[in-house]
Amino acid sequence: MKINLKKLVAAAAQARLGSVSPYSKFKVGAALLTQSGEIIGGANVESASYGLTCCAERVALFKALTDGRKKFVAVAVVARCEGGPMPCGACRQLLAEYAPKAAVFVADSADLKTVRKFTVKKLLPSAFVLVP
Ligand code: THU
Numbered sequence: 001m002k003i004n005l006k007k008l009v010a011a012a013a014q015a016r017l018g019s020v021s022p023y024s025k026f027k028v029g030a031a032l033l034t035q036s037g038e039i040i041g042g043a044n045v046e047s048a049s050y051g052l053t054c055c056a057e058r059v060a061l062f063k064a065l066t067d068g069r070k071k072f073v074a075v076a077v078v079a080r081c082e083g084g085p086m087p088c089g090a091c092r093q094l095l096a097e098y099a100p101k102a103a104v105f106v107a108d109s110a111d112l113k114t115v116r117k118f119t120v121k122k123l124l125p126s127a128f129v130l131v132p
Pocket of ligand 1 (some may be wrong): 045097
């Protein structure tokens with residue numbers, strides 16, 4: 001399926017507006033594209049107990065998975081930082097498990113036209129998986 005990158009990155013930028021980040025003030029949005037063309041967005045949610053914070057990528061993934069979506073072809077992540085936000089280790093693990101074939105796009109919210117592309121395999125080689 002052909003990826004409409006502009007639309008996917010715009011969806012991540014839109015999802016970012018839902019960020020609940022009173023502590024870091026660092027708003028992150030993510031948008032997952034399913035094989036059937038659906039887009040599911042998510043944003044980071046922070047806790048006063050900082051370690052409970054959940055990244056935008058995982059919020060989007062958990063929303064999609066618990067809505068029965070299983071096949072992901074791409075994910076876009078947007079935040080206001082140079083070059084776009086690289087997914088953290090925890091998100092890379094979850095992507096390796098549930099979206100291993102997804103293309104990963106990152107962009108700076110101040111420059112949505114400049115998008116960097118990665119594979120999940122490149123971000124997390126030799127990932128730990130139990131279910132093949
Ligand atoms: N964060 C994400 O949502 N995704 C990333 O890829 C990196 C970090 C969030 C977690 C926290 O709310 C804030 O950014 C600062 O670390």
